[in-house]
Amino acid sequence: MASRSARVSRERPFYLRHADAYDELITDPVEPWVAAVHSRAPGADLLDAGCGTGRHAAAFRALGHHVELADASPALLALAARRCPGARTHLVDLCSLGLASAFAAVTCRGVLNDMITDGERQAAVTALAAALRPGGALFLDVREEGAARRRADGTEHTRTAGALTFTSRTTWRDGLLMVDERYGDAAYHFRMRPWSAGELEARLTAAGLRVTEIGPGAGRRTPDRLFVVAQAPPSAA
Ligand SMILES: C[S@@+](CC[C@H](N)C(=O)[O-])C[C@H]1O[C@@H](n2cnc3c(N)ncnc32)[C@H](O)[C@@H]1O
Structure with missing residues (x-):
């Protein structure tokens, strides 16, 4: 576990x-993302990369996909494992x-924003591309930088889950989202880096994929999210 984002994943109280x-606080419906992927890669065996609690993975399984988490x-x-026995x-x-050439589809939803250094971002995109079989497809959901910047207005958002009161506040500095979270009395600060279409195109192309x-x-x-599809080249044979 070397990367900065992986360390954050292991220490952020939310995770x-x-x-x-998590599932009480994040309640957006799974169906639109699952339908968008399923309609483009019906039945594909897939890796849910950054699966979180497995809510999308379970829905893919219900549609007949073989899914790894x-x-x-x-x-x-x-x-996620409990939800996807x-x-x-x-x-x-x-x-x-x-994971080399193992999947017809790789999905990565709401994850790549957690990678803020150039090195992490290219390493992640390259590793996801390498997990695809020839002709396979990578499906991404990322934050878009212009809209994310406009949305980061410092407003406090409070939600509750059982006895937990969760508050978050996001501002923008030097191309990064600065996120302050509070969980009751505990506080956690972390950063995210949204994406531009140009960066996506450049990094995915460098990883050998075609957007x-x-x-x-x-x-x-x-409105601050992008849906991205990139294809691995077909086998040379
Ligand atoms: C915002 S959650 C999204 C979870 C799920 N895909 C969804 O849409 O509900 C981001 C997820 O990415 C994972 N993650 C972030 N950086 C990672 C890394 N470097 N390696 C593996 N997982 C990572 C986190 O642990 C977390 O589960």
Whole structure:
């Protein structure tokens, strides 16, 4: 576990001590993302990279996909495994994933924003591309930098899950989202880095993929997300 984002995944209270509250706090519907992927890669065996609690993975399984789960947070991965009995799990840093040519589809939703250095970002994209079989497809959901910057207005958002009061506040500095979270009395600060279409194109191309779609996020409630599809080249044979 070497990358900075993998370390954050293991220490952020949202992904650790309060992992059980994740599904109560994050309630956007799974169907639009699952439908967007399924319609483009029906039945594909897939890796859910950065699977969180496995809510999308379970929906893919219900549609007949063989799904494997990967995440750096042991607490979230355990919840995903419980939700997807029998699914193979990978407790890994996506920046050094090491799963070569294994999947017809790789999905990575809401994850790549956690990678803020150029090195991490290219390593993650390259590792995800390497996990694809020839002709396979990578599906991404990322924050778009212009809209993310406009949304980061310092407003406090408070939600509750059982006895937990969760507050978050996001501002923008030097190309990064500065996120302050409070969980009752505990506080946690971390940074995220949204993406531009140009950076996506450059990094995915450098990883050997061909970008076939960049458009609005699939079923996102806010306009600061991008839905991205990139294809691995077909086999040379
Ligand atoms: C915002 S959550 C999204 C979870 C899920 N994909 C969803 O849409 O509900 C981001 C996830 O990415 C994982 N993650 C972030 N950086 C990672 C890394 N370097 N390696 C593996 N997982 C990582 C976190 O642990 C977390 O589960």
